[in-house]
Amino acid sequence: MPQIADDSRAGADTAARILDASEWLFAEHGFEGTSMRMITTRAAVNLASVNYHFGSKEALFQEVFRRRLAELNRLRLEALNRMEAESDGTALKPSQVLEGFFGPPLEMAADTEHGGHTFMRLLGRTYTEPAEFVRKFMAIEYAEVVERYTVALYAALPDVPKAEIVWRLHFMMGAVSYAISGIDALALLTGHFDDDPALLKPRLTAFLLGGLRAPLPEPLKVSAGK
């Protein structure tokens, strides 16, 4: 094991190269489909260095998530804090809440130069890949952000039942996660997709806002207003 996780040391760049290589490989082939030898070959480091620097393959996987998720959720909380400070106690608009929550991941997904896009693809597919050890870890990492943003959404949409809001947040996360990680899937299905990728964010935002503010479904209208 290395002494400390310090960036200004000898093996620092080895560890970083492993993280970048494995991030891409995990996104491309999944956790089980990525072998240690694939990682160390791509990173151009010795096979044993993954275990030396991270302890195990599982621990490496978690570290890949930790460094990106921490940044992502920090940005989300910063945005929410800023908006709430500027609103003088009045409720935010739904579009503001959406921008705060989905803006950071969408911008990260648009960043193809620093691995952001790669990580968002990985995150998208990990939601549906229920590896026990990463689910618990994500629940912890997400807890504060989800709590803060659901409260903000309750206030932004006082007429929508809270359970409905939670569901719609769920639906929105699906649409976003899928839009990011599965873009080429649709290209395969439809063929023509020579469209400007910079338009993804406004397109998606408009769609999400429409869904979020949609009329309540019939079976709920009678017993709504919880």
Added chain:
Amino acid sequence: MPQIADDSRAGADTAARILDASEWLFAEHGFEGTSMRMITTRAAVNLASVNYHFGSKEALFQEVFRRRLAELNRLRLEALNRMEAESDGTALKPSQVLEGFFGPPLEMAADTEHGGHTFMRLLGRTYTEPAEFVRKFMAIEYAEVVERYTVALYAALPDVPKAEIVWRLHFMMGAVSYAISGIDALALLTGHFDDDPALLKPRLTAFLLGGLRAPLPEPLKVSAGK
């Protein structure tokens, strides 16, 4: 190799047991995470019988998809044919098109007794798992349904640019796929989810309709109307 793929023969029930067992295991652990020995143990058959009946692990995976996807898309096309026959050439309502496209998978997902729910979880996670050999296969299997339904959506929403409709179909598929395959993910994130699962379909439909009919995003309004 078995002579023919006939249900009324000696090994028919062995093949069916393998399909059911592997469907569940693939959904639970993914393709790479599921081993031949896990499958044959769960199906209570001999290890070699997978290769005997299906040829290889990959071929088994494809057969798991083929039997369910064929049924799913058959239902979708039937629904569309029926609705178009009853509409006397006038365009369908957006809600009808959505019901025809997303009704069958949602009902399949609600069926926990015949493996439908299991398969929809598997399908959801396979969208984001880009195993080359299954992507091409899905593209073929989906081609007709997507073509027919996009045309129906164009007619149902004459004011929305076609590119926008394709995008929104994409977003909707994400929301649905995620809602089906990732339900427990949200339960982990929020804690409380003792809600009636039968309400998923109306909730999701209301959300999708809202998104589908949302106002166009700002950057598009100027150059819209393609």
Added chain:
DNA sequence: GTATGATTCAAACGCTCGTTTAAATGCAGT
């Protein structure tokens, strides 16, 4: 320049993987 401790390295560990083999078994039709 030598001691010290972090890092890299080649090699090997035991294990599980998907697949193949050849013999055993079941089940017609005659």
Added chain:
DNA sequence: ACTGCATTTAAACGAGCGTTTGAATCATAC
């Protein structure tokens, strides 16, 4: 009862897996 063929079975194959080992190498402080 026997033949022919589909199916099942137990055993083994080579390959790749994640991890561990102990020695070689490097950087730094004296």
